Amino acid sequence: MHADHKAARFEGSANYVATADLKLAVNAALTLQRPLLIKGEPGTGKTMLAEEVAAALDRPLLQWHIKSTTKAQQGLYEYDAVSRLRDSQLGDERVRDIHNYIVKGVLWQAFTAPEPVVLLIDEIDKADIEFPNDLLRELDRMEFYVYETREMVVAKHRPLVIITSNNEKELPDAFLRRCFFHYIAFPDRDTMAAIVGVHFPHLKQELLAQALQTFYEVRDVSGLKKKPSTSEFLDWLKLLMAEDISPEALRSKDQKAIVPPLHGALLKNEQDVHLFERLVFMSRTNR
Numbered sequence: 001m002h003a004d005h006k007a008a009r010f011e012g013s014a015n016y017v018a019t020a021d022l023k024l025a026v027n028a029a030l031t032l033q034r035p036l037l038i039k040g041e042p043g044t045g046k047t048m049l050a051e052e053v054a055a056a057l058d059r060p061l062l063q064w065h066i067k068s069t070t071k072a073q074q075g076l077y078e079y080d081a082v083s084r085l086r087d088s089q090l091g092d093e094r095v096r097d098i099h100n101y102i103v104k105g106v107l108w109q110a111f112t113a114p115e116p117v118v119l120l121i122d123e124i125d126k127a128d129i130e131f132p133n134d135l136l137r138e139l140d141r142m143e144f145y146v147y148e149t150r151e152m153v154v155a156k157h158r159p160l161v162i163i164t165s166n167n168e169k170e171l172p173d174a175f176l177r178r179c180f181f182h183y184i185a186f187p188d189r190d191t192m193a194a195i196v197g198v199h200f201p202h203l204k205q206e207l208l209a210q211a212l213q214t215f216y217e218v219r220d221v222s223g224l225k226k227k228p229s230t231s232e233f234l235d236w237l238k239l240l241m242a243e244d245i246s247p248e249a250l251r252s253k254d255q256k257a258i259v260p261p262l263h264g265a266l267l268k269n270e271q272d273v274h275l276f277e278r279l280v281f282m283s284r285t286n287r
Contacts, residue, residue, distance in 0.1 A: 008030055008057050008116075009027050009030065010023055010026040010027055010030070010053050010056055010057060011023065011056065012052075012056070013052045013055060013056045014198070015052060015055075015198060016045065016048060016049065016052035016198070017187075017191060017194045017195045017198060018049070018052075019191065021182070022049070022182060022184065025038075025180060025181075025182035026049075026053055028180050029160060029161075029162075029180045030160060032180055033158050034178060034179060034180050035121075035139055035161035035162070035163050035178065035179045035180070036160070036161065036162050036163065036179065036180050036182065037163045037164075037165065037171075037176070037179035037180065037181045037182070038162060038163065038164045038165070038182055038183075038184060039164075039165045039166075039167050039181070039182075039183045039184070040166075040167075040183055040184030040185070040186075041166075041184075041186055041227070041229055042166050042229055043229025043230050043231035043232060044184045044186060044187070044229065044230055045184065045195075045230060045231075046122075046164040046184060047120065047122055047164060049162065049184075050063070050118055050120035050122075050162040050164075051120075053118055053160070053162065054117075054118035057118065057160070059115070059116055059117050059118050059160070060113065060115070060117045060118070061117065061118050061120065062106050062109055062110050062113075062117050062118070062119050062120070062159075063106070063120045063122060064105075064106040064107075064119070064120065064121050064122065065122045065123065066121065066122060066123050066124055066126045066127045066131070067126055067127070068126055068127065068128075070126070070127050070131065071127075071128075071131070071134075072130075072131050072134030072135045072138075073105075073134075074105050075105040075106055075107040075121075075135065075138075076105045076107050076108060076138065076144050076146075076153075077102050077103060077104050077105050077108055077146060078102075078103045078105065079098075079101060079102055079103075079148050080101040080102075080103055081101070083101055084098070084100075084101040098148050098149055099149060101148075102146065102148060102149060106119065107119070107135075107138060107144070108144075108153055110155070110159040111142065111143075111153055111154070111155035111156065111159075112153065112155075112156060113156065113157065113159075114156070115157065116157040116158070116159060116160070117157075117159045117160075118159065118160045118162060119159040119160070119161045119162070120162050120163075120164070121135075121161065121162070121163045121164070122164050123164055123165065123166060124163050124164065124165050124171070125165040125166055125167065125168040125169050125171065126166075126168065129169065129172070132171050132172055132175035133172050133174060133175060135175075136174060136175060136178065139161060139178065140178060142154065142155035142158055143155065163179065186219075186230075187230060189212055189216065192212060192215075192230065192233070193208065193212065195230060195234075196208060196233075196234070196237060199234055199237075200234075200237060200238075200241070203237065203241065204247075206247045207240065207241075207245075207246075207247045208237075209247070210247040210250045210251060211233075211236070211237055211240060211247075211250060213250075213251070214250045214251070214260050215228065215233050215236070215266070218260065218263075218266055218267070218276065221275065221276060221279060223275055224267075224272050224275065224276075225269055225271055225272055226267075226268055226269060226272060228265075228266040228267065228268075232265055232266055232268075233266070235265045236260075236262060236265040236266050239262045239265055240261070240262065243261075243262065245261050245262070249261055259276060259277055263276070
């Protein structure tokens, strides 16, 4: 494996508001040459981070989006025995070379890329509990064996591996020990205002201030099944601008809570809508 350029550092980007500790985490993973495990609420920009790191470091991005049915072997390669059997029945010449039936997975592509890449393993906690452990050796040694062709695939360059988790299930200790870990805390108001500034630079400050106030009030409601996320706040702002909703419409004249307009962008199940409506009703009757 070639020694890669040590000077690569992530300093954030114009399209992504990265906190100082998040930048430190990315650069620690680069220095240690270990996978970076990113946890945080859904919608806090974990997947987008990998895209922005790849762009900032000028590296190709390879993405592996994990589902409940995903197996670790699929990231290495898959042997298409069915196609080979069909081709042999048809007398196809391709059957003579087994390489024609090896489908390269995303790790194989990352290992054999001509330059260092950023490899995103997205939502690892969706897979079976054994999935992370099944990848340990390959991510540690940066090599794996292809039994069908009797060849060892060795990484030309060590990719920067970014792994995201929504905390749906605990990850194995042996896996966690090999990662550099960072939790993306939910943005405070100043950070959220900076994030909004990236997406909507011409948003009127009065609307932003009132929208932030309303949004954090909704998030602070105890008992919500699903608190609205950053991405949902951005969707809501986009709708407020499209419908030309005034800041006054987000707040009642007597400073009592109201159900925010277009709340369907923020509250995503009927229990939370009913809970919020009930709290609004109570706030009005307790005058």
